[in-house]
Amino acid sequence: MAEKKRERPAFNRDIAAAMNTHYRDVQTNKPMAYTLMSSNPLIEVAYAAGIQPAFPENYACICAARHASEEYCETAEAYNYAPDVCSYCRNNLGYIYGPGESPPMGGIGDPDLLLLTTSACTHYFKWWDALCEIYAKPLIYVNTPRVMEPQSVPDYYMGYAMREIKGAIADIEKIMGVKITHDRLSQAVKLSGDVIDYWQKLLELQKAVPCPVDLSDLTNALFVLIVLVGTQEGVDLMKKIYDEASQRVAEGKGVLPREEEKHRLVWINIPFWYKLGIFGYFEDRGCVFPFSDYTQYIWGTTRMDASKPLESLARKALGGELNTSVDDQIGKLLKDIKDYHVDGVVAHSNRSCRVLSVGVLDAVKIIREELNIPAVVLDCDHTDERVYSDATIMNGIDAFLEMLG
């Protein structure tokens, strides 16, 4: 079956333009900080401090989408970073050791500072620690506890996270010779909150039938939610995305026309960045993905209050799927599968993302038992294209599609 050409939402062009601007900025703007994407409260702090954040994880996605990751992973392996280390890390380390003549988007510059939170994958701390050794630049990190029981978080968790952020702000001010005023921080938190509000409304729109926006469009929009959070540019762009999606719902316009939308699926875990066309394969067979845990539960989950910037940032650091338990993820999935009228599960068992993958087998088992819907588990990698086996993956998908009917 030939893949059909579909009209993508116009906001993708605006996101592409914003990406171009961002990647120009991370080559030229100073001071610049490598900033971890995942639930990192120091993104807003960096913008408030006038520090340009750059995001090696996002860059790994871009490199994978442009099929440059394979080479970077190989370079990192030549520098002793083993193939069983996360491919985001290997992509970044490979890029550092051998960027090549024309790195995707022109590459990212050398950092003046490293800004991390521990509320993501455990080994990220080691990745940034390695960067600290390689660049000999200060590493400032917010150490947050993992929240295993989100329904009964001990009071002192919040106090600890707030003091950590306060300490990080003081360190940034001291090291970089900048002053992060309460007003500037509040403003960044306000803008962050505005982006999140539009994002949450966008996710609500995805419940509509037909589904207005594809998962690859949503993953594009994540760029705004993560990279531009805390900027006016981010607010304007997310509003534009929301407005267009809203318009599509009002017009009854979907990724697929209503009569062609046969199945609504959930994608668990990170997509294969080098193979985003896979969503087109599903669409050609009447399947859309209104949501994914990856787009839904990691970022933009915390409502921000500009009058309480530290508290808001602490909530951000403590929240999010990467800092919580498997049961919490499963509970959310069970609810959202119903709310988004989903009738099938595609789960990526992602060897490079342990934090999102350790519970995948349990999640699929429980979803099958409780909701009695078909599911497939695809064993692959988000960035290292060498792991992808077309025959194996497509076999799994085709068998799953047959089950769906």
Next chain:
Amino acid sequence: MPSALEQMSSSVRDAPAVLQEIKNRTGCKMIGLFHPVVPEELIRAAGVHPVRLFPYFNELITEGDSYLQTYLCSYLRANWDQILKGKYPYLDGAIIPRSCEAVTFLYQTWKRHNPYQFIDYLNVPWKVSDNAISFFVKELGRVKHDLERFTGKEISEDSLRNAIKVGNRNRELLRKVYNLRKAESPPLSGLEALNVVMSSFVLDKEEHSGLMEELLTELARRTQGPQVDIRLLVSGGCVIDARLWEMIEAGGVSIVADDVNNGSRSFWHSVEETTKDPLEALARGYAKVPCAFNASIGDRFQYVSEMIREYKANGVIFAINKNCESEKLVYPELDKKIKDEVKVPTLNIETDYLVDMAPLRNRVEAFIETLRA
């Protein structure tokens, strides 16, 4: 009467039977622990017997694979597999520390599969700042409260202070045993030292300390250690496969020091006995345990390089478990620093649960040949 060393070695070899015997004899509850970052003193003060959880080397992973993917640490998969198969009948629960993703996963999965057992999660901070210590104290206070509910008995300040004393004595004796390996002819091998440490994860601490006192007397009587021309330090996460230690030490080679979870990392710290709040003393002591996931590369280098110098190691073997992301991310920079700054050659071998030793033996032998050249 078997020697102290024989008693310790057999307690490691026959750990399931030994633990079951302790449980039958004392009637005490037993709690499993992963990694050296959980203060055992808190558990012992509750009258509970702590057991460091390692897989037994006699079981193919079968049931565990439907929960934990093959790209996760095989030791943990084997552990979970054996838990599912009821291989730890003496256990009444576990405390899961913040560490790698696979260990964290066990918290709720354990709860789902063993709903009547005690299960707790301990957030160990990755800093030693005042803020981090104050957080750790509160976290230990919460776990203390959970343990009290579990046993139905209050953990008194006296019992906690006593447990700290017992723990400190045990760690001090372990360090004394390790110190003997600084000698030109170490009186005990790396494998023997491994058994000494591993038995401390099985036996009652005071009993273990008593055996170590005896061991120190026995070792003083050993007139001459084996002739050793190659002195190695082993670095990795859980390097628990005795076959590996035995293989490395063949023919004039001695592992004189280690930087592993089931070795020095478990007892290099001590806990202040005079601090007003014993929980704070525990927090300050255990926040310094240098595991791969919480200690910086700089701190790890300091730890390893001091050991290389003190124990006069002339080579380092990194024995890192397949799929241990934290250790593998630390390795390249730590390795570079050791080679550049301490000028000691290194070898990196990948280990795995039930790994075939033959290919590893080839590489180790080649490395040792280069050290001798």
